[in-house]
Amino acid sequence: MSAGKILLIEDEEVSRFLCEVTLAQEAFEVTSAKSASMGIAAAEAERFQLFLLDLNLPDEDGLQIIDRLQQLSPKTPVLIVSTRQSPEERSEGFHAGAADYLIKPFHPDELIYRVKNLIQQSEKEAAAEAMEPTTIAIKSWVLHMDSYLLKRRKGVDISLTRGEARLLAHLAQAGGNVVSREALLERIARNAGSGHPRTVDVLISRIRMKIKKVGKAPFEIVNVPEQGYRLEIVG
Incomplete structure (x- = not known):
């Protein structure tokens, strides 16, 4: 076999x-x-x-x-x-x-x-x-966790990597509260205790770049100095 x-x-x-x-x-x-x-x-x-x-x-x-x-x-x-x-x-x-x-x-x-x-x-x-939500609404956009696609109401879908999608999902589910780099890293790491906090910054930078290529999003990922990140709904 x-x-x-x-x-x-x-x-x-x-x-x-x-x-x-x-x-x-x-x-x-x-x-x-x-x-x-x-x-x-x-x-x-x-x-x-x-x-x-x-x-x-x-x-x-x-x-x-x-x-x-x-x-x-x-x-x-x-x-x-x-x-x-x-x-x-x-x-x-x-x-x-x-x-x-x-x-x-x-x-x-x-x-x-x-x-x-x-x-x-x-x-x-x-x-x-499989036990987690398959879709997460972020205002008019929807994050699909089965395909790691960020779908907009109009226009081209944004393809994310596993790490980018899981990070964005964690921020979206935090309800606007600040999430520490350590908590985000734990969510995206394939092995417990693995990874480097800098990875979180890199993934967030990549998410921002992908969104920028297609236009303006109904949310922003905000850096909170010495604390972490939070998702802010805009518009």
Whole structure:
């Protein structure tokens, strides 16, 4: 029986072969793509439990396709596997939306541990989210938690990542009260105690940018110095 379906986006032949063999030994079904464009095409054609992503791809930087992968499959975690190892580079990966980051070279056992942990955590999240409201009204806009779409009464819908959607949902459900960065981080982190408070600021910045591209929202995310954030209805 299959342990799950994984999309591996990796152009380096030796690394790709190592991942394929290691995952196959644990009964995972692996679909491999040698470029960003091939990876996107595979994600459009099929459902996966995990995206395993190298960053140094021949046609595009792997960081640039994380958002597109999550638009295609919002609830599928992304595990970056890369030689980029500085704190700044790893931070970029998490800020782009990755759920975990594994530095090359790695031990096969560590790869399996990370993969199984992310898939298990994703399944737990799906079960927990099934008990939560599927839609949250923010004045005339509606946040859909099953698809992570922020739908407007008129115009183009806004596609959010899992973290962006869960953060916005928490603020919306707080009724205008201030929510601390720690509370927001707990809501969006895939593992208890994981993540960095700065992640909250990055996600809020991304939400604001996405909204700005389509026009004015009936709400604002307000920064309350030394306390956190709150959602303010406007208009």
